[in-house]
Amino acid sequence: MRFVSKLLPASKMKLVISSIGVLALVLFTSMVVFESTKAEVIITNNGEEKKIKTHKNTVGEILDQEGIEVGDHDALSHNLDADIEDGMKIDYESAKRLTLEIDGNVHTYYSTAQTLKEFLEEQSLSFSKDDEVSLQDNDILKDGQEIKVKKAFEVTVNDGGEEKASKVTGGTVQNLLEKSEIELNDLDKISPSLDDVVTKDTVITITRVEKKKEKVVEEVAFDTETKEDSSLEKGKEKVVTEGEKGKVHKTFEVTLENGEEVDRKLLDEAIQEKKVNRVVAVGTKEPAQVVSETSTSSSSNNNASSDKTITMTASAFTASCNGCSGYTTTGINLKDNPNNKVIAVDPNVIPLGTKVWVEGYGEAIAGDTGGNINGNRIDVHVPDKSKAYSWGVRDVQVKILD
Structure with a gap:
């Protein structure tokens, strides 16, 4: 400056200094005006917020300035040719490449969804509670994320004759029983075996065994x-x-x-x-054929009024035997009158209704017949079995009284 002052007169020196000051003021003012005319924009790039002052005219220009390249599947809050306005907020989210595999079938998606739940809603996809999904609803998705799904299928279990339906995504028979809370007892039988792999065509049969x-x-x-x-x-x-x-x-x-x-x-x-x-x-005795007639008086010791006496074989019977009705052929009720003196006869030998005297038995009436009572054979009635056994089988004299 001293060198310049030496070359220039004082008046000119003042003029130069004044011009420099004016120029500096103009430059400063221009800079202030330039900065004051910039628009302030907030850009959110994949969740990171940044404030920018710019003279760019469109959203596309400011994104180029920031090195953001918008892909076909990316999310952008404004069109690329939208005019920049002061205070504008621009949201940008880059799409993630996602692979969805369902039962071995692979599909590729591009999405800006943050969680699995958002992605499934975005794609109108849903899975049941029995399906097996590799991620939870609130898991955060990343670029290149693989999502694997096994769809559940129905398997019929015949449990002791009762059919039950269970949904599984695979595994063994044992796994299915545990999931369905079906317990086996020690003696129970199951087909197929517990370690067999379950498929859509599997039918499980449980035979409940009890001893x-x-x-x-x-x-x-x-x-x-x-x-x-x-x-x-x-x-x-x-x-x-x-x-x-x-x-x-x-x-x-x-x-x-x-x-x-x-x-x-x-x-x-x-x-x-x-x-x-x-x-x-079983009898072995030859049957007696002797029939004798003797004369007796009404005052005889045996009180017989007839002179006909027959030697006969006598057995005993009782009305209290199994299957016995208690009534004789002539209608006498021996069960109600167990002490009645009644004999069973062959009517061809002694007519029914005839009064007789039997040796060892006394006076009686011929009031019954029997299948084994033929010829010179009679059956005497006694009150019970013990007396019948005591009587046994014997030969007796039978006198006809009338």
Whole structure:
């Protein structure tokens, strides 16, 4: 400056200094005016906010300035040719490349969605609670994200005859049972096996097996024994002992499949009541053919009023036997009158209604017949079985009283 002042007179020096000052003021003013005319814009780039002052005219120009290249699938809040305005907010979100694989079928998407839930809503996709998805609804998506989905399919389980439907995405039979909360007991059967892989065509059958003990009382039939009896005429039979059934306690192991019995195994048996065999006497004696008639008076010791006496074979019967009605052929009720003296006869020998005297028995009436009472054979009525057994079979004299 001193050098300039030496070259220029003082008046000119003042003029130069004044011009420089004016120029500086103009430059400063121009800069102030330039800056004051810039528009202030806020750009949000993938979530990061930035304030910018610019003289750019369009949104596209300012994005170029910031090095942002808008792709076909990117999200931009304004058109690229929109005019810049002071205070404008520009939102930009770059699209992410997403791969969605459903049961092995792969699809590629470009999306600005932040979470899986937003992406599925954007693409109008939905999956059931039984489908297997590799991400949760609120998981944040990243560029290049892979999303894998296994769609659930229905499998029928026949559980002891009751059909149940379960939805799975695969796995083993064991996995399906656990998911469906189906428990197996130790004896239960299942097809296919627990470690078999489940497919859409799989049908699972469970056979519920139960074993239990069962106690029963069974009757044991009696046998019939025969023995020869020399006091009984040939062709004649007499029941000496009535047969009685026995009883036996049996314990079985019973196997049930789905409630139906499929097997029964005897574990133990014990006799409760012994059987009593039926004993029948078979006659071996030649039948007596002698018929004698003697004269007796009304004052005879045996009180007989007839002179006809017959030697006959006599057995005994009681009205209290099994299957007996208690009524005789002539209508006498022996059950109500157990002490009545009645004999069964062959009407061809002694007519029904005839009064008789029987040796060892007394006076009686011929009031009944019998299948085995033929010829010189009678059956005397006694009150009970013990007296019938005591009487046995014997030869007696029978006198006709009227």
